[in-house]
Amino acid sequence: MLAPGSALPNNLPEDTSKAAALRQVGARPIAVRTSIANRLGDNGFKFLTMLCSLCVLGIVVLIVVELVSKSDLSLKQFGWKFFVGSNWDPVAGDFGALPFIYGTLVSSFLALLLSVPLSIGAAIFITELSPVWLKLPLSFLMELLAAVPSVIYGLWAIFVLAPLLRKCVQPPLGKYLGWTGLFTGPPFGIGMMAAGVILAIMTVPIISSITRDVMTAIPQTQREGVLALGATRWEMIRMGVLRNARAGIIGGVILGLGRALGETMAVTMVIGNRPEIQKSLFAPGYTMASVIANEFTEATGDLYLSAIIEVGLALFIVTLIVNALAQGLVWMTTRGTPARTRGQ
Amino acid sequence: MASNAIHTTTLTPISWTRKLANHFLTFFATASSIAVVIPLFAIFVYLVIKGIGSINLAFLTQIPKPVGESGGGMANAIVGSAIILAIASLIGIPLGIGAGIYLAEYGYNKLGNAVRFTADVLNGIPSMVVGIAIYGLIVVVQKHFSALAGGVALGVMMIPMVSRTTEEMLLLVPRMIREAAWGLGVTQWKTALSITLRTASAGVITGVMLAFARAAGETAPLLFTAFGNQFWNFNINQPTAALPLQIFAYAISPFDEWHRLAWAGALILILLIVAAVTAVRIVTSRGVMKGGA
Amino acid sequence: MGAAIEVRSLKAFYSGSEALHDVSMDMGANQVTALIGPSGCGKSTFVRTLNRMHETIPGASVTGSVVIGGVDIYADGTPAVEVRRRVGMVFQKPNPFPTMSIYDNVAAGLKLNGFRNRHKLDEIVEKSLRGSALWEEVKDALKKKSGASLSGGQQQRLCIARALAVEPEVLLMDEPCSALDPISTGKIEELIDELKQRFTIVIVTHNMQQAARVAGYTGFFLLGKLIEFDKTEKVFTNPSDKRTEDYITGRFG
Numbered sequence: 001m002l003a004p005g006s007a008l009p010n011n012l013p014e015d016t017s018k019a020a021a022l023r024q025v026g027a028r029p030i031a032v033r034t035s036i037a038n039r040l041g042d043n044g045f046k047f048l049t050m051l052c053s054l055c056v057l058g059i060v061v062l063i064v065v066e067l068v069s070k071s072d073l074s075l076k077q078f079g080w081k082f083f084v085g086s087n088w089d090p091v092a093g094d095f096g097a098l099p100f101i102y103g104t105l106v107s108s109f110l111a112l113l114l115s116v117p118l119s120i121g122a123a124i125f126i127t128e129l130s131p132v133w134l135k136l137p138l139s140f141l142m143e144l145l146a147a148v149p150s151v152i153y154g155l156w157a158i159f160v161l162a163p164l165l166r167k168c169v170q171p172p173l174g175k176y177l178g179w180t181g182l183f184t185g186p187p188f189g190i191g192m193m194a195a196g197v198i199l200a201i202m203t204v205p206i207i208s209s210i211t212r213d214v215m216t217a218i219p220q221t222q223r224e225g226v227l228a229l230g231a232t233r234w235e236m237i238r239m240g241v242l243r244n245a246r247a248g249i250i251g252g253v254i255l256g257l258g259r260a261l262g263e264t265m266a267v268t269m270v271i272g273n274r275p276e277i278q279k280s281l282f283a284p285g286y287t288m289a290s291v292i293a294n295e296f297t298e299a300t301g302d303l304y305l306s307a308i309i310e311v312g313l314a315l316f317i318v319t320l321i322v323n324a325l326a327q328g329l330v331w332m333t334t335r336g337t338p339a340r341t342r343g344q
Numbered sequence: 345m346a347s348n349a350i351h352t353t354t355l356t357p358i359s360w361t362r363k364l365a366n367h368f369l370t371f372f373a374t375a376s377s378i379a380v381v382i383p384l385f386a387i388f389v390y391l392v393i394k395g396i397g398s399i400n401l402a403f404l405t406q407i408p409k410p411v412g413e414s415g416g417g418m419a420n421a422i423v424g425s426a427i428i429l430a431i432a433s434l435i436g437i438p439l440g441i442g443a444g445i446y447l448a449e450y451g452y453n454k455l456g457n458a459v460r461f462t463a464d465v466l467n468g469i470p471s472m473v474v475g476i477a478i479y480g481l482i483v484v485v486q487k488h489f490s491a492l493a494g495g496v497a498l499g500v501m502m503i504p505m506v507s508r509t510t511e512e513m514l515l516l517v518p519r520m521i522r523e524a525a526w527g528l529g530v531t532q533w534k535t536a537l538s539i540t541l542r543t544a545s546a547g548v549i550t551g552v553m554l555a556f557a558r559a560a561g562e563t564a565p566l567l568f569t570a571f572g573n574q575f576w577n578f579n580i581n582q583p584t585a586a587l588p589l590q591i592f593a594y595a596i597s598p599f600d601e602w603h604r605l606a607w608a609g610a611l612i613l614i615l616l617i618v619a620a621v622t623a624v625r626i627v628t629s630r631g632v633m634k635g636g637a
Numbered sequence: 638m639g640a641a642i643e644v645r646s647l648k649a650f651y652s653g654s655e656a657l658h659d660v661s662m663d664m665g666a667n668q669v670t671a672l673i674g675p676s677g678c679g680k681s682t683f684v685r686t687l688n689r690m691h692e693t694i695p696g697a698s699v700t701g702s703v704v705i706g707g708v709d710i711y712a713d714g715t716p717a718v719e720v721r722r723r724v725g726m727v728f729q730k731p732n733p734f735p736t737m738s739i740y741d742n743v744a745a746g747l748k749l750n751g752f753r754n755r756h757k758l759d760e761i762v763e764k765s766l767r768g769s770a771l772w773e774e775v776k777d778a779l780k781k782k783s784g785a786s787l788s789g790g791q792q793q794r795l796c797i798a799r800a801l802a803v804e805p806e807v808l809l810m811d812e813p814c815s816a817l818d819p820i821s822t823g824k825i826e827e828l829i830d831e832l833k834q835r836f837t838i839v840i841v842t843h844n845m846q847q848a849a850r851v852a853g854y855t856g857f858f859l860l861g862k863l864i865e866f867d868k869t870e871k872v873f874t875n876p877s878d879k880r881t882e883d884y885i886t887g888r889f890g
Contacts, residue, residue, distance in 0.1 A: 038531045038716060038718050038719075039716065041531055041533050041534070042531050042532050042533050044533075045532075045533030045536070045537075046446070046450055046532075046533070048442060049442045049443065049445045049446035049449070049450065050446050050450070050455070051442070052438075052439045052440075052441075052442030052443040052445075052446060052507075053442075053443040053446040053447065053451070053455065053456070053459045053507070054459075055439050055443065055503055056443055056459050056462050056463050056466065056503060056504055056507060057458065057459060057462055059466060059474075059500055059503065059504070060462060060466065062477055062481070062500075063473055063474065063476075063477045066476065066477035066479075066480040066481065067473065067476060067477065069480070070476075070480050117372075117376070118376045118379055118380055119376075119380070120376075121372050121373045121375070121376025121377070122373070122376040122377040122379075122380045124369070124373045124376075125373035125374055125376060125377040126377065128373075129370060129373055129374070130377075136629075138377065138381070140621075140625055141381055141384055142380075143621055143625070144384060144618060144621055145380075145383075145384045147554075147557065147558065147561075147617050147618075147620075147621045148384075148387065148561075148614065148617070149558075149560075149561025149562070149563070149588060149613060149614075149617065150561070150562075150563065150564075151561065151563045151588045151591050151592050151595075151610075152387065152391070152561070152591070152610045152613065152614055153387070154592070154595065155591060155595045155606055155607070155610050156386070156387045156390060156391075158595055158596070159390075159394075159595075159603070160386065160390055201383045204380050208380065232362050232363070232365070232366040233366055233369070233370070234362075234365050234366040234368075234369040234370075235362070235365075235366075237369070255468060258468050258469075259468060261470075262468075262469060262470030262472070263470070264470055264471070264472050264563075264564040265563045265564060265588075265592060269592070269595060269596060289470055289472060289564075292472060292476070293472065293564060293567055296476075296479075296567065296568050297567065297568060297571065309476060312472070312473055312476050315470060315473070316469060316470075316473045319468070319469045319470060320465065320469060323464075323465045323468040323469060324461075324465050326468075327461060327464050327465055327468075331461075452695055518732070520728060520730060520732040521732055521734060521735070523690065523693070523726075523728065523732070524728065524732045524733075524734070524796070524799075525734075525745070525749070526690060526693060526721060527688065527690060527721055527725065527726035527728070527800070528721065528722070528725070528745065528746035528749070528799065528800065528803055529718050529719065529720075529721035529722030529723075529746065529750065529803065530718070530745075530746065530749045530750065531718050534749050535749075538749055539734060539745075539749075542736055543734065543735055543736050545736070
């Protein structure tokens with residue numbers, strides 16, 4: 001149906017065959033690739049890049065397969081008792097991973113205890129309180145913090161942090177708070193506390209940057225609405241921003257936890273490497289990641305190696321779950337935008 | 345109370361508790377920022393103080409001297425890292441960029457979302473497990489440690505990193521640019537490579553640099569793959585020294601001389617990383633790719 | 638020479654919801670057809686079905702037929718890429734390729750389709766830039782200046798040159814002047830008048846005066862339907878449909 005009132009103009013070109021019409025109106029100097037080549041190119045390219053993406057999924061499969069198959073021996077030998085036994089005795093062939101689980105949990109929670117308030121405080125400062133000219137340098141510094149390799153944190157922790165703790169922090173803590181049982185024993189510097197502190201420093205960039213992302217995503221209208229009701233700045237931040245950003249911030253904290261749980265080098269260098277469960281934070285300890293790092297290449301015998309790999313499997317599963325949970329929470333708030341350099 | 349009395353509004357001052365809470369928050373937030381930045385400065389300052397004196401020609405060209413002798417360097421570790429990272433880049437960069445292109449251009453489906461999520465999660469798990477997996481795949485099969493295994497482990501780690509940064513950079517290219525190319529009758533794959541990727545190239549390259557710098561600092565995956573070596577080694581099928589491995593070994597050793605070398609090595613490593621992070625910052629903040637005049 | 642466009646019963650969908658309802662019209666070869674209508678009425682969607690750009694949006698689809706120069710562009714064997722070589726497009730916001738020089742921008746469509754002959758490329762680039770009235774202003778800095786370093790009006794003329802270089806038969810222009818100042822707009826309108834001798838032009842515009850200035854025929858869209866399509870004079874002075882009249886006299890939109 002032609003639109004009412006329309007008239008066909010009378011200088012239509014001569015109709016030729018389909019291919020000719022599409023390719024040769026007038027002299028054409030341009031070579032046109034055949035449609036088959038184009039389609040092959042498009043489909044082939046899509047297929048190739050898809051294969052590359054599948055590699056990402058393949059990596060997870062690879063890790064799971066290797067870890068499970070190599071820890072088979074130990075799994076069969078000890079079963080679930082592996083995770084409650086506190087005796088790690090390579091000589092006798094008896095392996096219980098409880099000290100490492102304890103060490104991992106304690107060091108990580110100590111780290112979060114210190115880093116969460118500081119990270120959120122710093123994030124609040126950068127997003128809400130800081131003068132504009134300071135925002136960029138500060139966030140750049142955070143990115144640098146995130147990029148420092150674990151081994152360098154460890155190096156600094158051995159030679160600077162641990163002596164600092166030993167000389168200036170642990171004696172007063174032992175003297176005044178020793179009655180709690182948490183600060184007893186000789187202050188070595190090296191030990192659970194040092195591990196907790198260095199982990200805290202390392203998790204700050206992650207938690208802080210995610211908190212910042214999430215807080216910045218809250219629209220200005222929310223803040224203005226609360227201010228217009230006569231709120232102070234703190235109240236505005238609490239009601240207008242933090243409340244809305246809650247899920248994302250929790251996601252960031254859990255992500256920080258995931259990082260702390262799996263952190264290897266820095267912790268290995270300062271935790272003291274003793275597979276014992278002790279209440280005092282001054283005492284040396286051992287984490288799952290550390291025992292693997294230290295003893296993997298020294299493991300004599302298949303059972304020993306298998307036990308170590310089983311620890312690795314447990315660590316992998318735990319960090320996988322924690323990270324997936326955290327990512328889910330963060331995605332919900334930032335709606336799946338690609339992760340920037342969020343700190344390793 | 346005459347009817348034409350002027351009505352004045354009295355402003356009730358806010359309670360002192362609210363004021364106090366407000367001031368406390370400001371104090372706390374500022375103090376937190378300072379507290380958080382102090383370790384960074386402390387680390388850099390110490391690295392420079394303790395390391396700069398030891399970076400000399402000897403350091404960069406010699407291998408470690410036997411225990412007890414002073415001098416020597418980490419040349420073998422620097423070269424070893426270079427070899428391992430070269431292998432890693434061969435694997436990690438093409439596969440990572442390919443995956444990034446898929447995610448940005450075609451990945452709005454279940455597969456794309458699964459890959460995206462998995463890559464983000466992979467970026468968070470301990471890198472050591474990758475080392476364990478490659479140990480099983482390559483070291484056990486070859487019956488010895490090797491730079492090859494180390495390179496594969498680091499390369500595998502680079503794939504999720506590079507894919508996410510590549511995707512992010514490609515998505516920054518405005519859709520209009522792609523449409524301009526499609527409108528000219530250019531095929532989708534040619535557009536993706538010659539137009540979109542080219543426009544985003546600065547960003548993609550710096551994303552790759554960042555992943556490279558991170559891989560350069562990784563120690564754990566190399567513990568059971570490249571293993572380390574006190575001497576020169578150019579054979580990729582033999583255990584090879586790497587900078588972070590050497591730093592670790594020396595730091596936990598009881599020898600002062602080795603500690604000195606560790607600081608110097610750490611300084612070199614951190615300089616590389618700072619350069620990469622700064623480059624990324626410059627490129628992404630200038631918005632080179634938006635096509636603005 | 639331009640090609641004639643015949644549209645029959647065209648419907649366009651975004652993920653199942655119908656955005657264009659049963660549009661049929663004939664646009665003659667070497668004519669300038671303007672499409673007017675309030676925001677969201679479907680004119681941009683319509684124009685994008687003419688070069689199969691509509692389907693690049695995930696979930697978008699089309700039914701009905703569009704025949705350009707006697708060829709059904711939606712026929713099963715016809716690849717979209719080839720259609721887009723024959724039907725050029727100039728977008729609302731100028732979008733030169735930012736990493737390329739002026740020369741490379743104009744040559745992009747040709748180079749990417751495998752055209753390699755240096756001499757011929759030079760010729761075509763010059764011809765296209767002359768055709769979009771940009772040659773005199775940039776001829777000394779063709780390879781040195783980047784496409785993005787030009788002013789807004791110049792950028793849009795660069796995009797026109799880029800579209801001309803592949804020698805399409807139809808040129809679609811989606812509000813090409815809406816981001817430009819009046820002087821640049823005037824230059825482009827002059828251009829359209831010259832270009833119509835070589836191409837069929839379809840121009841979407843928000844500006845009714847512009848439609849009156851450049852187009853021989855005008856189509857009025859409202860809520861996804863083509864309400865009226867006729868000689869420009871008639872549509873603006875004596876429209877057949879009341880809704881057209883209301884829009885033209887400013888009662889809404």
